[in-house]
Amino acid sequence: MNMLKKGELYYPSSTTRKKAWVKNKNIYQEANKDPVLFWEKLARELFWFEKWNKAFEHKAPYFKWFLGGKINITSNIFEKNPQGWEKIKKKTALIWEPEPTTEKPKKITYRELFSDVCRFANALKKLGVKKGDRVGIYLPMIPEVMVAMLACARIGVVHSVVFSAFSSNSLKVRLQDTEAKVLITADGYWRRGKIVDLKQSADEGVKETKVEKVIVVKRAGNNVSLDSQKDLWFHEIVKNEKDFCEAEPMDAEDTFFILYTSGSTGKPKGVVHTCGGYAVQAYWTGKWIFDFQGGDIFWCTSDPGWVTGHTYTVYSPLLNGITTLMFEGAPDWPKPDRWAQTIEKHKVNIFYTAPTAIRMFEKYGAALLKKYKFKNLRLLGSVGEPIDESSWLWYFTEVGKKRCPIVDTWWQTETGGILITSLPGLGPFKPAFAGLAFPGVQADIKNGNLVILPPFTPGMLRGIYKNPQKYEETYWSSYGKDVYFTSDGATRDKNGLIRIVGRVDDVLKVAGHRLTTGEMEDAINLHPNITESAVIGVSDEIKGEVPVAFIVPKENSQNLAQEVLAQIKKEIGPIALPKQVFVVDDLPKTRSGKIMRRILKKIISREDLGDLSTLANPESVEKIKLVVQKNQAGFIIALLNIIFITAGIAAIIIGLLWSTGVLEQIPGIFKH
Ligand code: WT7
Numbered sequence: 001m002n003m004l005k006k007g008e009l010y011y012p013s014s015t016t017r018k019k020a021w022v023k024n025k026n027i028y029q030e031a032n033k034d035p036v037l038f039w040e041k042l043a044r045e046l047f048w049f050e051k052w053n054k055a056f057e058h059k060a061p062y063f064k065w066f067l068g069g070k071i072n073i074t075s076n077i078f079e080k081n082p083q084g085w086e087k088i089k090k091k092t093a094l095i096w097e098p099e100p101t102t103e104k105p106k107k108i109t110y111r112e113l114f115s116d117v118c119r120f121a122n123a124l125k126k127l128g129v130k131k132g133d134r135v136g137i138y139l140p141m142i143p144e145v146m147v148a149m150l151a152c153a154r155i156g157v158v159h160s161v162v163f164s165a166f167s168s169n170s171l172k173v174r175l176q177d178t179e180a181k182v183l184i185t186a187d188g189y190w191r192r193g194k195i196v197d198l199k200q201s202a203d204e205g206v207k208e209t210k211v212e213k214v215i216v217v218k219r220a221g222n223n224v225s226l227d228s229q230k231d232l233w234f235h236e237i238v239k240n241e242k243d244f245c246e247a248e249p250m251d252a253e254d255t256f257f258i259l260y261t262s263g264s265t266g267k268p269k270g271v272v273h274t275c276g277g278y279a280v281q282a283y284w285t286g287k288w289i290f291d292f293q294g295g296d297i298f299w300c301t302s303d304p305g306w307v308t309g310h311t312y313t314v315y316s317p318l319l320n321g322i323t324t325l326m327f328e329g330a331p332d333w334p335k336p337d338r339w340a341q342t343i344e345k346h347k348v349n350i351f352y353t354a355p356t357a358i359r360m361f362e363k364y365g366a367a368l369l370k371k372y373k374f375k376n377l378r379l380l381g382s383v384g385e386p387i388d389e390s391s392w393l394w395y396f397t398e399v400g401k402k403r404c405p406i407v408d409t410w411w412q413t414e415t416g417g418i419l420i421t422s423l424p425g426l427g428p429f430k431p432a433f434a435g436l437a438f439p440g441v442q443a444d445i446k447n448g449n450l451v452i453l454p455p456f457t458p459g460m461l462r463g464i465y466k467n468p469q470k471y472e473e474t475y476w477s478s479y480g481k482d483v484y485f486t487s488d489g490a491t492r493d494k495n496g497l498i499r500i501v502g503r504v505d506d507v508l509k510v511a512g513h514r515l516t517t518g519e520m521e522d523a524i525n526l527h528p529n530i531t532e533s534a535v536i537g538v539s540d541e542i543k544g545e546v547p548v549a550f551i552v553p554k555e556n557s558q559n560l561a562q563e564v565l566a567q568i569k570k571e572i573g574p575i576a577l578p579k580q581v582f583v584v585d586d587l588p589k590t591r592s593g594k595i596m597r598r599i600l601k602k603i604i605s606r607e608d609l610g611d612l613s614t615l616a617n618p619e620s621v622e623k624i625k626l627v628v629q630k631n632q633a634g635f636i637i638a639l640l641n642i643i644f645i646t647a648g649i650a651a652i653i654i655g656l657l658w659s660t661g662v663l664e665q666i667p668g669i670f671k672h
Contacts, residue, residue: 007389007430007431008430009427009428009429009430009495010405010427010428010429010430011427011428011429012405012424012425012426012427012429013403016378016379016405016424016425017425017426019291019293019425020291020423020424020425020426021287021288021291021425022288022423022425022426022439023425023426025426027439028436028439030439031439031440032439032440032442035440035441035442035455036055036056036455037055038439038440039055039056039065039280039440039455039457039458040055040066042280042283042284042440043066043069043276043280043458045082045283046071046076046082046279046280046283046319047071047075047076047080047082048069048070048071049070049071049072049075049249050068050069050070050249051068051069052065052066052067052068052069052252052276053067053068053069054067054068055067056455058454058455058482060476060481060482061471061472061475061476061481061482062462062463063454063455063456063460063462064252064253064462065252065253065274065276065277065280065458066252066253066276066277066280066458067252067253068251068252069251069252069276070249070250070251070252071249071250071252071275071276071279072153072154072156072247072248072249072250072275073153073256073275073278073279073282073315073319074117074150074153074154074247075247076279076283076319077110077150077315077318077319078110078113078114078117079114081110081319081321082283082319082320082321083294083320083321084321085110087321088110088321089109089110089111089114090109090110090111091109091110091321091323092107092108092109092323093108093109093110093112093113093318093323093324094106094107094108094113094143094146094323094324094325094326095107095297095323095324095325095326095346096108096142096143096325096326096327096328097325097326097327097328097329097342097345097346098190098328098329099189099190099191099193099327099328099329099330099333100190100193101334105345105346106143108143110321113146113147113150114243115243115244116143116147116238117147117150117151117154117245118151118154118241118242118243118244118245119238119241119242119243119245120147120148120151120234120238120241121151121152121154121155121245122241122242122245123237123238123241124151124152124155124157124182125155125245126237126241127182127213127237128181129155129157129181129182130155130157131155131156131157131248131250132156132157132158132254132255133157133158133180133181133182134157134158134159134160134178134179134180134181134258135148135152135157135158135159135160135180135181135182135183135184136159136160136161136162136171136174136175136178136180136182136183136184136211137149137152137159137160137161137162137183137184137185137304138161138162138164138171138183138184138185138198138201138202138205139161139164139184139185139186139198139217139304140164140186140189140196140198140219140303140328141164141189141303141304141326141327141328141329142186142189142217142219142326142328143326144184144186144217144219144234145161145304146304146313146314146326148184149161149257149304149310149314150314150318152257153256154245154247154248155245155248156248156250156254158178158255158256158257158258159257159258160174160178160180160257160258160259160260160270161257161259161304161305161309161310162174162175162260162305163303163305163306163573164186164189164196164198164303164305165191165196165305165573165574165575166305166572166573167201167569167570167571167572167573168200168201168202168203168204168205168570169204169205169570169571169572170205170268170571170572170573171201171202171204171205171206172204172205172206172207172208172209173267173268174260174268174270175205175206175209175210175211176208176209176210177260177270177465177466178258178270178465179209179210180209180210180211181210181211181212181213182211182212182213182214182215183202183205183206183211183213183214183215184214184215184217184234185198185199185202185214185215185216185217186198186199186216186217186218186219186220187199187216187217187218187219187220187221187222187224188219188220188221188222188224189219189220189328190220190328190329191329191330192329192330192333193333193334195220195222196220197222197224199216199222199224199225200224202214202216203225203227206230211230212230213230213231213232214227214230214231214232215231215232215233215234215237216231216232216233216234217234217235218233218234218235250275250276251275251276252274252275252276252277253274253275253276253462254274254275255272255273255274255275255462256273256274256275256278256279257273257310258270258271258272258273258465259271259273259307259310259413261307261413261414261514262507262514262515262516262519263464263470263474263516263518267519268519269464269465269467269470269474270464270465270466270467271307271413271414271461271464271465272461272462272463272464272465273416273459273461273462274462276458277416277457277458277459277460278315278416278417278458278459279315279319280458280459281416281417281457281458281459282311282315282316282319282416282417282459283316283319283320285311285316285417285418285438285459286311286312286316286317286319286320287316287320288423288438288439289381289407289409289418289421289423289424289438290312290316290350290352290379290381290407290424291350291379291424291425292316292317292320292322292350293322294321294322295322295349296322296323296349296350297322297323297325297346297347297348297349297350297376298312298317298322298323298324298325298348298349298350298352299324299325299327299342299343299346299348299350299351299352300312300313300317300324300352300353300381301327301331301339301351301352301353301354301357302352302354302383306413306513307411307412307413307416308352308383308384311416311417312352313326316417325342325346325348327339327342331353331357331360331361332360332361332364336361336364336368337364337368337369337372339357339361340361340368340369340372340374343372343374343376343377344372344374344376347376348376348377349376349377349378349379350377350378350379350380350381351377351379351380351381351399352380352381352382352383352409353381353382353383354382354383354384354385354511354512355382355384355385355386355387355388355391355512355544356384356385356511356512356542356543356544357512358382358387358391358394358395358399359391359541359542359544360542361398361399362391362394362395362398363541363542366394366398369398369399373401374399374400374401377399377400377401377403377404378403378404379404379405379407379424380395380396380399380400380404380405380406380407381406381407381408381409382395382406382407382408382409383408383409383410383411383418383512384509384512384513385502385509385512385544385545386432386499386500386501386502386544387408387431387432388432389431389432392406392408392431392432393431396431405424405427405429406429407421407422407423407424407429407435408421408422408429408432408433408434408435409421409434410434410488410498410500412486413461413514414460414461414475415452415457415459415460415461416457416459416460416461417457417459418438419437419438419441419443419452419457420434420435420436420437420438420441420443420498420500421434421435421436421438422434422435422436422497423436423438428495428497430493430495430497432499433493433497433498433499434497434498434499434500435497435498436496436497436498437498438457440457441457442454442455442456443498445490445491445492445498446479446483448489448490448491448501449478449485449486449487449488449489449490449504450486450488450489450490450498450500451479451483451484451485451486452483452484452486453482453483453484454482456484460484474487487503487504487505487507488500488501488502488503488504489501489502489503489504506518506597508537508545508546508547509544509545510537510543510544510545510546510547510575510576511542511543511544511575512544513575515547515572515575515576517534517535517536517537517547517597519572519576520535520547520549520568520572520576520578521533521534521535522571523567523568523570523571523572523576524549524551524564524567524568526567526571527563527564527567528554529553529554529555529557529560529563530551530552530553530554530560530564531552531553531554532551532552532587532595533549533550533551533552533564533587534549534550534587534595534597534600535547535548535549535550535578535597536548536550536597536600536601536604537601538579538601538604538605540579546578546579547576547577547578547579548578548579548580548581548582548600548604549564549568549578549580549581549582550581550582550584550587550600550624551564551581551582551583551584552583552584552585552586552587553583556583560581560583561581561583564578564581565577565578565581580631582624582627582628582631583627584620584623584624584627585620585623586617586620586623586624587600587620587624588600588612588615588617588618588620588621588624589615589616589617589620590614590615590616591614591615591616593616596615599612599615599621600624603621603624603625603628604628609621
C-alpha cells in the first residue's frame with residue numbers, strides 16, 4: 001500500500017496479509033454457497049450450554065437464528081472465552097483513560113473485570129431484578145458502564161443504554177418505553193475540563209417512569225442530592241457481594257438489549273437484539289475485520305451509548321480476548337493532539353473512529369502530527385458516515401503513515417455488527433468505498449438503494465420494541481417482506497466494491513450520530529409560541545451534516561431563535577443543536593399540506609428551485625429566500641464590521657505611538 005492516487009485500489013502489504021485471519025478470498029465463495037451453513041460453522045466456535053436444533057427460520061418479515069440454542073455472552077467473554085480463560089485472565093481487558101490529565105489511567109484485567117461484573121450482577125439480583133427485566137444505563141465513558149452492561153448480560157437482564165449527553169427528556173421517553181425498574185447512572189463526569197451533573201438529568205428523567213431504584217456511580221465527586229428511598233451508591237451495594245455469579249443460560253432468541261435510534265418520525269425506535277446471533281456476529285466481525293490477535297490494544301472511540309460502543313468498544317474485543325481502550329473525554333481536549341498522545345501512550349494497534357473526528361484532526365494541521373510515528377498502529381477503521389476521498393487519504397497518510405489499511409465499515413444500529421467492508425488481509429481498499437459485503441452477507445443494490453437479502457445475518461435486529469408495525473413499515477415495505485431496506489443509497493464499481501452514498505430518508509448524520517428531522521421538529525414545536533417548523537440537513541466541513549431549522553412563530557419575539565436552541569438542548573441534547581434558526585412567516589407546502597423540505601435545502605445551498613407551481617403557497621418561497629439572504633448578508637456585514645473596527649483601532653494605536661515617537665525606537669521600523 002504505497003501509491004497514492006485518487007480512485008485507485010490499494011492492496012494490503014504482504015506483512016499485513018500474512019498476519020491476517022483471512023488470507024484467501026475463496027472464503028466469499030464458500031460463504032455464499034450456503035450462508036446458513038457458513039454462520040453455523042462460525043457459531044460453533046463459541047460456547048453454548050446447549051446447541052441449536054435449527055439454524056435459521058424465516059417467516060417474513062421475521063427471522064430467527066440458532067433456534068433452541070442456549071448461550072450467555074459473558075461466559076464467552078470470561079470463563080469460556082474462545083481464546084482460553086487461563087490464557088487471558090491475567091491480561092488487561094480494559095484500559096481506561098480519564099479526561100483529566102492529572103488522573104492516572106486504570107488497567108483492569110479480565111479476572112478483575114469478571115469479579116466486578118459478578119459482584120454487580122449479584123447486587124442487581126438482590127434488588128429483585130430478574131431475567132427479562134429491563135434496566136436503563138445512563139453512564140458516561142467510565143469502566144462501570146462496561147461492568148453494568150456485562151452484569152445485566154450475566155443474569156439475562158435486558159440493558160438499554162442511553163447516551164449520557166442525551167437530555168433528561170430523551171432519557172425519560174426511553175425509560176417509559178422499556179418500563180425499566182432500575183436506572184444505573186453517575187454523579188457526574190468530565191467533559192472539556194468541566195463536570196457535567198449527570199445525576200440531576202437522571203433525577204428529571206426518572207420522573208413519570210416506573211424506575212424504582214437509581215444506582216449512582218461516584219465518578220466526579222460533585223454534590224448530588226440522594227433520595228433515601230430510591231437512590232443507592234454503586235460502591236456501597238457491591239461492597240459485600242460475592243465475586244462469582246452463575247451465568248444465566250439464555251435462549252438464542254431471547255432479547256439481549258434494546259438500543260434506541262432515530263427513526264423516520266419523531267419517536268425513537270427501540271431496536272431489539274437477541275442473545276445468540278448478536279454474540280456470533282460481534283465475535284467474528286471483530287476477529288476478521290480488525291484482525292484481533294492476542295496482544296492487541298484496540299481503541300474504538302465510540303461511547304457505549306451508541307451501537308458502535310456496544311459492539312466494538314465492549315462486546316467484540318472482549319469476546320476476542322484482547323484489550324479495549326475507553327477514553328472518557330473529548331479527543332482534542334485539553335490539547336488538539338490528545339487522541340494522538342493516547343494512541344502513543346497506550347500503544348494502540350488498531351484505531352477505529354468516525355469521519356467527523358478524522359476531519360477535525362485534519363483541520364488542526366499535519367504539523368501537529370510530525371512528532372508522532374504511531375509505530376504500533378497497524379490498522380485503521382472508519383464508521384458512521386461516508387468518508388470522503390480526501391479525508392481517507394489524509395487518514396491513510398498522516399495517521400496510518402501509508403502503512404495501515406483502512407477498513408471503512410458500513411453498518412447500522414439495526415444490523416448489530418459490521419456488514420460491509422473489505423477485509424484487511426485481502427482488500428481491495430478504495431477511498432470512499434466501504435468495499436465488499438462480509439462473508440455470509442447477501443447485500444444488493446436495488447434502484448440505487450442498499451438492501452440485505454435472506455438469510456440476513458444472525459446479529460440483525462429482530463424487531464422494534466413494542467412496535468411491530470413500525471418494524472414492518474420501516475424495513476420490509478419498500479421491496480417486499482423478504483428484502484431488508486437499509487435506507488441508504490449506494491453504488492457499486494466495476495470491481496464490485498460498494499460505496500455508501502448516504503441516507504435516503506429524513507435521517508441526518510450529524511458528526512456520525514443519527515438524528516431525524518422529525519424528532520427535532522417535535523422538540524421545537526413544543527415551544528408555546530411556535531406554530532410549525534421544518535428542519536433540514538446542510539453539509540458541514542467537519543460534521544458532515546448539520547441541522548438548520550425554519551420556524552413559524554405565532555407572534556414574533558426577539559429571542560425566539562435562542563429559545564428554540566434551548567428547547568432542542570432540553571428535549572434532545574446538545575448534539576442536535578441547529579447551526580442556524582430562521583424565523584419565517586410560512587413554510588412551502590404541497591396542496592396536501594406536506595412541508596417541502598427539499599425546497600428549503602435548495603434555498604440554503606442557492607440552487608435552482610425548479611418548478612414551484614405544484615406548491616399550495618409558492619409565494620412563501622420568495623419570503624424565505626429574503627430571510628436567508630438577509631441572514632447570510634448579515635453575517636458578511638458583521639464580519640466586515642469586525643475587520644473595519646480592528647483596522648480602525650490598529651490605526652489609532654499606530655497613530656498614537658507615532659506621535660509619541662515610540663515606534664522610532666524599535667529597530668527596523670520607521671528608521672530613516
Ligand atoms: C447509518 C447508521 C454503524 C454504526 C454507527 C452508526 C451511516 C454507517 C457508514 C459507512 C457510510 C455509513 C449509514 C447508516 N453509515 N457507517 N462506513 N459509510 N455511511 O449507526 O447511528 O444506526 O447509523 O450510518 O447511513 O445507515 P447508526
